[in-house]
Amino acid sequence: MKTLKVLLIGAHGRTGRLIAERLHHDAMPFRAMLRKSAHKSEFAAMGAEIVLGDLTNDFSHAFDDITHVIYAAGSADTEGVHEQRAIDRDAVMRAADYARRRRVQQLVVVSALSAFYPERSGFALRHYSRMKREADEYIAHRGVPFAILRPGPLSDAAPHGAIALANELTEHKPEVARADVARIAVRCVTLGIRNRMIAFVGGDEPVDIVLDSLRHEPPHAIRHAAPTSR
Numbered sequence: 500m501k502t503l504k505v506l507l508i509g510a511h512g513r514t515g516r517l518i519a520e521r522l523h524h525d526a527m528p529f530r531a532m533l534r535k536s537a538h539k540s541e542f543a544a545m546g547a548e549i550v551l552g553d554l555t556n557d558f559s560h561a562f563d564d565i566t567h568v569i570y571a572a573g574s575a576d577t578e579g580v581h582e583q584r585a586i587d588r589d590a591v592m593r594a595a596d597y598a599r600r601r602r603v604q605q606l607v608v609v610s611a612l613s614a615f616y617p618e619r620s621g622f623a624l625r626h627y628s629r630m631k632r633e634a635d636e637y638i639a640h641r642g643v644p645f646a647i648l649r650p651g652p653l654s655d656a657a658p659h660g661a662i663a664l665a666n667e668l669t670e671h672k673p674e675v676a677r678a679d680v681a682r683i684a685v686r687c688v689t690l691g692i693r694n695r696m697i698a699f700v701g702g703d704e705p706v707d708i709v710l711d712s713l714r715h716e717p718p719h720a721i722r723h724a725a726p727t728s729r
């Protein structure tokens with residue numbers, strides 16, 4: 500049995516850094532994947548291993564000795580369809596392929612709530628949401644234990660520790676703090692939440708209670724939770 504080691508892809512992003520801080524806080528060994536060596540020291544100070552890699556190239560070397568993967572990378576708001584295809588879809592699919600080859604125990608991916616309804620998204624979000632959705636569908640059928648997170652709009656607010664489950668019918672979409680997404684991503688690893696899709700927005704249901712309830716559901720069900728009442 501391999502010792503737990505998490506590969507954090509997109510470690511230098513806004514959500515990625517919060518995930519790194521949480522892994523460090525919880526004393527979980529991790530490897531931060533970065534594309535710029537200038538960002539190394541921040542993660543080395545947390546005791547992380549560092550691997551450099553660009554998601555538009557082969558990054559399979561990052562998966563050596565890894566038991567769990569958290570994918571928190573994403574194309575930037577200012578980038579176009581090419582980057583969305585490369586980062587929000589193709590690199591996620593390749594991460595699933597690498598994870599399967601290395602028999603990784605769990606792949607946690609930060610997707611987006613709008614992946615439920617690309618065709619109903621505004622023009623600016625439509626292609627991005629389609630890429631997220633195609634990546635999610637690939638992961639769910641790739642044979643790697645997965646947890647797909649579909650948060651609504653993100654904010655940099657302080658962690659609230661609470662969310663509301665959501666689905667494609669959810670109309671009211673309060674922002675959810677990146678810090679709460681980070682907490683959920685790491686809790687998926689520690690609780691061993693597998694083969695679940697968890698869609699959520701800002702809300703008042705304590706994260707740990709929500710995740711505990713998901714843990715007791717039958718395996719292999721992709722969860723499309725009941726619509727939030729908010």
Ligand SMILES: NC(=O)c1ccc[n+]([C@@H]2O[C@H](COP(=O)([O-])OP(=O)(O)OC[C@H]3O[C@@H](n4cnc5c(N)ncnc54)[C@H](OP(=O)(O)O)[C@@H]3O)[C@@H](O)[C@H]2O)c1
Pocket residue numbers: 509510511512513514515533534535552553554555571572573574575576586609610611612650651652653654677
């Ligand atoms: N914004 C929202 O409201 C919203 C809502 C729902 C879901 N999401 C999703 O949530 C996730 C986290 O979002 P965020 O806003 O926290 O992310 P972010 O701050 O934009 O960070 C994205 C990360 O991806 C990395 N990245 C991009 N292209 C790369 C490449 N070619 N090779 C290696 N790394 C690359 C960036 O690396 P550098 O640091 O080197 O630039 C950065 O660390 C994303 O998947 C996003 O799509 C966002």
